[in-house]
Amino acid sequence: MKVTVVGAGSWGTTVASLVAKRHDTTVWAREPGLAQQINDMHVNPLYLAGFSLPERLVATADLKTATETAQLLIIAVPSHGFRDVLRRACPHVPPWIPVISLSKGLEQGTLLRMTEIIRELLPGHPAAALTGPNLAKEILSGKAAATVVATEDLTVATALQEVLHRGLLRVYVNHDVIGCEIGGALKNVVAIAAGMAEGLGVGDNTRAAVITRGLAEITQLGTAMGGESTTFAGLTGMGDLLATCMSPQSRNRHVGERLGRGHRLDDVLGAMCSVAEGVRTAGVAVELGDRHGLPLPICHTIQHVIDGKLSARDAYEGLRNIPAGHEADPW
Numbered sequence: 001m002k003v004t005v006v007g008a009g010s011w012g013t014t015v016a017s018l019v020a021k022r023h024d025t026t027v028w029a030r031e032p033g034l035a036q037q038i039n040d041m042h043v044n045p046l047y048l049a050g051f052s053l054p055e056r057l058v059a060t061a062d063l064k065t066a067t068e069t070a071q072l073l074i075i076a077v078p079s080h081g082f083r084d085v086l087r088r089a090c091p092h093v094p095p096w097i098p099v100i101s102l103s104k105g106l107e108q109g110t111l112l113r114m115t116e117i118i119r120e121l122l123p124g125h126p127a128a129a130l131t132g133p134n135l136a137k138e139i140l141s142g143k144a145a146a147t148v149v150a151t152e153d154l155t156v157a158t159a160l161q162e163v164l165h166r167g168l169l170r171v172y173v174n175h176d177v178i179g180c181e182i183g184g185a186l187k188n189v190v191a192i193a194a195g196m197a198e199g200l201g202v203g204d205n206t207r208a209a210v211i212t213r214g215l216a217e218i219t220q221l222g223t224a225m226g227g228e229s230t231t232f233a234g235l236t237g238m239g240d241l242l243a244t245c246m247s248p249q250s251r252n253r254h255v256g257e258r259l260g261r262g263h264r265l266d267d268v269l270g271a272m273c274s275v276a277e278g279v280r281t282a283g284v285a286v287e288l289g290d291r292h293g294l295p296l297p298i299c300h301t302i303q304h305v306i307d308g309k310l311s312a313r314d315a316y317e318g319l320r321n322i323p324a325g326h327e328a329d330p331w
């Protein structure tokens, strides 16, 4: 099968490297210089320094060349660039090939999930999300992991599972696309909160409380949007939440940890070359919560910190002052 991965950041390059072991795989890099480094030296020094990539992985900076012969298209661009890149690729995408989103974000303004954007721009194409506890560098270094390919049609999901499954990467299927995408996007917001706890040194009990109440918020919003509650206890919900909140490799947790230590958001983001989706997702989650009548106090609080209305320390004070009712209540 001919597979094209659009986006040569840390996750796009990792997934392309795995798929390239069994399929003809092309990765689209925005920068021609990076495409050349992948082709000539089999490295991606900007996003995956120190790793060797498979020699048979081909890179190009030309979106038409990358997509026109693809039989499976995988989009690995962060949510803020997703629509623009897909729109530019659209005229070259062969009819009816499946399109998988790797992005764990929601579109600002429209509040759409990435598979909804795929459906809007490429109607009739099967749209799927690949999501789960998948820190790119661990997977590229050969450590075992599990992930989920989510699409409504389980026949398509099973075909994609076959393409993506590797010895150490266990790929499950799920038909609950809403639940899987909401879990993947919102865990980044909770990881910022968990990182703040770390940076503030408030203790592991507090951190566990924030992670658990964060999962409650994710589940409340996700089920209100049509997701199934069991999904949030699975790999794309609790699994990814744990990996992201616990791992020092997580960019979102890193942002929270720096904010907790008193650094300014602009300085923290300016020093990173990689994306931290939760910074943009917090506001989208708040808007979705308003739409569904849900208070989502952790998402609100993180949004206030991102807007500069609250310091990390004040944010934690504020969360402590929220009245505690029944555990099943949305507060």
Ligand SMILES: NC(=O)C1=CN([C@@H]2O[C@H](COP(=O)(O)OP(=O)(O)OC[C@H]3O[C@@H](n4cnc5c(N)ncnc54)[C@H](OP(=O)(O)O)[C@@H]3O)[C@@H](O)[C@H]2O)C=CC1
Binding pocket: 007, 008, 009, 010, 011, 012, 013, 029, 030, 031, 047, 076, 077, 078, 079, 080, 081, 082, 084, 085, 102, 103, 104, 105, 134, 135, 136, 137, 273, 274, 275, 277
């Ligand atoms: N890294 C990980 O462990 C995982 C990441 N994800 C998700 O995958 C998505 C991609 O993340 P990741 O690869 O880590 O991100 P990185 O920050 O490592 O790389 C981002 C990639 O997207 C490109 N890009 C950024 N903005 C735009 C834009 N506006 N238009 C076109 N291309 C753009 C960058 O190109 P350039 O270099 O030219 O700026 C780069 O190739 C995110 O949604 C993330 O949440 C999911 C699972 C695991």
Ligand SMILES: O=C(CO)COP(=O)(O)O
Binding pocket: 104, 132, 133, 134, 135, 136, 188, 191, 240, 243, 244, 249, 250, 251, 252, 253, 275, 276, 277
């Ligand atoms: O999604 C991820 C792990 O599953 C990566 O998390 P970060 O974007 O916070 O690094």
